[in-house]
Amino acid sequence: MKDSQELKENINTDVCIIGTGIGGLTTAYLLTKSGKKVTLLEMDQVASGQSARTTAQISYEIDERYDYVSNRLGKEIAKLVADSQNAALNKIAEIVKTENISCSFEYVTAYLYCPPGEKDDLDSELKALHEVGLTETYISEESAVNCFRTGRNIVFPKQAQFHPLEYLKALREIIVNKGGQIFTSTKATNVESSGNQVIITTEKGNTITANHVVVATNSPMNDRLAIHTKQAPYRTYVIGAKIPKGSVNKGIFWDTLDPYHYIRLYEEKDHDVLIIGGEDHKTGQSDDETEPFVNLEAWSKVRFPMIEEVTYKWSGQVQEPADGLAFLGKNPGDDNVYIITGDSGTGMTNCTIGAMIISDLINGKANDWETAYSPSRLSVGGAETFIKENINVAAQFTDWVSPGDVKSENDLSNGQGAVIRDGLLKLAVYKDENGQVHKCSAVCPHLGCIVDWNNLEKSFDCPCHGSRFDAYGKVITAPTSKDLEKIS
Ligand SMILES: Cc1cc2nc3c(=O)[nH]c(=O)nc-3n(C[C@H](O)[C@H](O)[C@H](O)COP(=O)(O)OP(=O)(O)OC[C@H]3O[C@@H](n4cnc5c(N)ncnc54)[C@H](O)[C@@H]3O)c2cc1C
Known part of the structure; x- marks a missing residue:
């Protein structure tokens, strides 16, 4: 979805939402309807992330199953999850109907x-x-x-x-028609609390000062560790x-x-x-x-x-x-920064629930589902998965000492990439279609894991927390908002 503008100045807003997938746009829609002034930042084009790749099945069944949640997290939590998943399905249906959205x-x-x-x-x-x-x-x-x-x-x-992009296109139009602003090609690189407000800095150095910030970047770009060890x-x-x-x-x-x-x-x-x-x-x-x-x-x-x-x-x-439930609500340790993440394969409902919880909190209303999805919860119910996934992450650091995928760039054909050892360094090397070689450090700027070449997407993917970079090292998927370091 094209036609929004890049942010080129410093601005103030009531609520700043980072990310324009179903999480960001639904939150913006609900807040706009309640009279809030919202500003959305998107590093690419509107709805160009996972919401453009979804198969858009909308269901109250959850990937981890109610049996698991009831046994591990308790029947009360399972009931809250069921209520919220069902309500999200109904909320999408209600929005489609009341806004007369043609989205199959x-x-x-x-x-x-x-x-x-x-x-x-x-x-x-x-x-x-x-x-x-x-x-x-x-x-x-x-x-x-x-x-x-x-x-x-x-x-x-x-x-x-439904057809997710038709739905999101309609939400975008409603948000803009009601005075919301959307800035595309505008990457947020820092989110910092300052008194009662939050200052978001963009890659180009502009700032947005907001009363509330919602980080809806699928994997939170504002968080280095806390949430990423839990998913x-x-x-x-x-x-x-x-x-x-x-x-x-x-x-x-x-x-x-x-x-x-x-x-x-x-x-x-x-x-x-x-x-x-x-x-x-x-x-x-x-x-x-x-x-x-x-x-x-x-x-x-x-x-x-x-x-x-x-x-x-x-x-x-x-x-x-780790425990099967999304993280939707206040970012751990913050009063006015909120996140939507951990959606599993059920992001249509989970992102909608996130939007409903967060818009209530920003409007000063209590929301019964907040405890079930609280990003600050300890995830005790999913302890084995938590440990297994973090051992898996730790194991990825052995990539620092392993050999490269190929010995040298001469072993690459055109259009192919690889991680290559260069003395003590590991390089993410791509030979483009014309045979020109592009080199970056293979160290992910998020937490220092070594990226891996994805021969399908022609990207370098971080095996630890899922940051992804195009063949030239430019970040395309959060959590990091930094590119791979260029090596000349
Ligand atoms: C193949 C596939 C099939 C799926 N099928 C289903 C299904 O059938 N049913 C279901 O419920 N769920 C499904 N899901 C899950 C669902 O699609 C996702 O959970 C959901 O779309 C995520 O939405 P989001 O808004 O969190 O993230 P996204 O749609 O990824 O949006 C995040 C946005 O943030 C932007 N961004 C990232 N970092 C920054 C930054 N620093 N500054 C500014 N912008 C930034 C990105 O460019 C992106 O546009 C599927 C997922 C996949 C991949």
Whole structure:
């Protein structure tokens, strides 16, 4: 989405929101509707982050499951989560309706199926769903999909799907029409409290002085450590395949594998597109990022023999919180800085919940869901995951002493990158299509891990906390807002 301007002066605002994905735009929308003056900063174009890559299934089911949350975090928290997830689904539906947004929003049934031969925990999940009040869910022994035997499944009536960019485009227009300002190509590099206010500095040196700041950069750019030890970045992959119209029954489908597959349909005029995602792995920790597409395609063709052609392929990044719940609310240690992060694969609802909690807090209203999603919580319920992910991060520091991917730049073909050892240094080296070599330090400016070449996205990805840089070292994904250091 183009046509907003870069910030070129120092300004004051009531609320400054950094990031224009579904988290930032929904927060801005709700605050604008309540009469607040909002200013959004976006380092790229509006909605150009993960919200442009989502498959936009909208559901109150959560990736970690209610059974897990009830057992680990307690029934009260699980109930708050259920209320909020359901309310977020309804909030999106309400916004679409009241603002008359044309974004292919529709209610569909969702199915969580356990493939034959896999461990079946569906009964305990159904029990947990009913305990938290989501009683319209039930178990079906019928196959969820018409063309292969899915195995028994939990049925979730009245979930939803939409076209995310059409929805976000409409939110942007409403925000701007109501006096909100959006500055694109404007990277925030620092967020600092000053008395009762917060000063945000941009890469070009301009400042925004605000009463409240919402950091909605998917992975918080204002936080060096606290939140990043409690969540982990994963790459996820999607293919879109052309199939004859009506050949697969409409619905949202997830299997119970880990990583799981997620499936939905998108209707074109004369055919349907079957959208299938999965094959997740930790960011920066794969030897070949094209392999997930091969696996996804093979998996899909066995189950959906009507696939005519794979027409789309893309990948994106999700933040997996240690205890399964997003971090939505006040940034630890701050009074008027808020964050939206840790959305897992359910960012449509989680970001909407974040927007609802934060807009209430900024408007001085209490919000019952705040405790469940508090970014300051200790995540005790997810202790094993917390420890496992942080041991994994620590292990990445051995990359400092390991050899490079290739011996020298002469081993690179055009359009290829690699991490190369140069004495004690590690360099992120890219040979462009014309054979010109570009070198940066391979040390991630966030916390000093060594980046990894992603041959699919042509990017250097940090295996520790998910910062990503283009082939020339320019940052494209938070948490860091700094580029890789150029080496001449
Ligand atoms: C392939 C894929 C499929 C998914 N499918 C689903 C699904 O079916 N259902 C579901 O609920 N969720 C799904 N998700 C998750 C969901 O898409 C995300 O959680 C959600 O879009 C995140 O929105 P966001 O606003 O937090 O972040 P983003 O959309 O990434 O927005 C953050 C913005 O901040 C900007 N930014 C970053 N740093 C700075 C800075 N320093 N200064 C200024 N701007 C900055 C970025 O450029 C970006 O535009 C999926 C995710 C992926 C990747």
